[in-house]
Amino acid sequence: MPQEPRLVHIVDDVPELEEASPLTMVVVLDGFLDAGNAAARAARHLVDLGEGPVVATFDVDQFHDYRARRPAMSFVRDHYEAYDAPRLVVRQLRDTGGTPYLLLQGPEPDNRWEAFCRSVREVVERFGVTRVVSMGSVPMAVPHTRPIAVTHHANDPDLLIGASAWSGELRIPSSAQALLELRLGEWGHAAQGFVAHIPHYLAQLDYPKASAALLEQVERAGRLTIDLSALLVEAEERELEITRHLAANEEVHQVVVALEQQYDAFERAQASGSNLLAEDQPLPTGEEIGRQFEQFLAGLDHPDTDQQ
Template sequence: MLAAFEGWNDAAQAASDVIRHLTSTYECREVRRITCDGYYDYQSVRPVICHVTGRARIVWPQTTFYEIMLDGGVRMYAQIAPEPNYRWMSYCRQTLNIAAELDVDRIVTLGSMFAPCPHTRPLPVSISEGSCQCEQDREYSGPVGIPTVLDSMAADDGYRTTSMWVSIPQYLGDLPCAQGSLELTRAVSELIAHPLDEGCLPQKARLWAQRATLLTECSETVRQHVQRLERQYDADAAAAKSAAPGAPQAEQLVRETEEFLRGMANGTPC
């Protein structure tokens, strides 16, 4: 089951738009719902009024669970909601009870966060699975959102868990980021070993990149900032490539370490 929450955990709507993309692309149906009572502050997450068949209707914040039928008869579930304001543990417990009713065996939480990264490079996606955490999660200490709480409670209940976060260029503000949604969709596709229909996401991502470039070119300060981010991104990528298993430098280091250890075992002086 995929889970995405609008608000603090959803920079530029990149995470929640993955769910919207999947429900609009594939055959789906609503299977469960969590009502808003007791979970929301309506001054923070306001109900909205809409007109259907000439009648006014108030729509309250709520959580919706969808069954999505992928190609080849593969089925997944998706949860989408505004991040609740209150009673997170009760909310997550109710979510996991629904997951149990639907025979879900893996919980995948999606999120997006503003970060110092350039729009001219692939947007980084951090993935943690169970106890195998990405470097960012291992080093982070600070406030968390409800995806982290849900992920932790799901793991305690014995679910396989995966957390995916895409980084969004901070200098672009809240401009909806289709590139972030595309990166997350591809990460989910790889996780479930099933190709997901990207639909119009690649085209929207190209338009996002074009708009981002236009905004950048309007300010010399922003342009220089992006250039600094590009240099840092490229330097980090080069360092990661050098340190990766199989890289010449890494192989040389392994050989030297093995020779040192063999010498120690044979009593050879260093």
């Protein structure tokens, strides 16, 4: 039987990780489940705090569909240069207290998900990772004026650090990140994750408030200490920007008010043990939100056009 080609190269000698126990690996795969770029921005924040060495590299040619997601490159006058090759790597980082942890980051594989999961298993077992923690975000009918809600999930119920607002079964599109959590559980490795709920009218913009909320959960789950100060400043600036644009657009403001009423009714229903779907608080339709927020989003993208 032919042997499967090696899809991940793992650095042989990483003394900083030899005695690290427990060891957390954070996973953020770009391309899906990342409304508001919340997870990608959170991962970038971790790297910005102190970029560490790459300890494992995946053979991205085996996973990436270049025609579906064409990497950018530069054409300078009369020649090509600066090709932004996609990279799927594991970095060794340290938290504020000096505790080492790993970050698996890069484009979500377009194919060979099962082979990718087996490759991640190699990394987990080689370095003795004790917990894998993933981040993601989805657009939801929620207002930005309320706390960021986060869905908790895990392949072992003992790992959960928060209650779920969902009941019953939801059929959802799968992802390599979700499959990885499932397979790791079957192989006896702990994995959990967090999905932030992003106001769907902000889903196409960077939303650092949600990035900070995700990292707060990663801190708890991974027993890490992360300096969020710069990210929180960025989040505050974004919130002020949104507030200014809402003040200049009454129609958009009314949509947000409707979402606030629905959110508050939902919270009251939860507190009283009633049905999670609040009655008599109709949500704005997707068409209505899309129409009313088109101008709003254009204003956020071009702040110089703000009304004086």
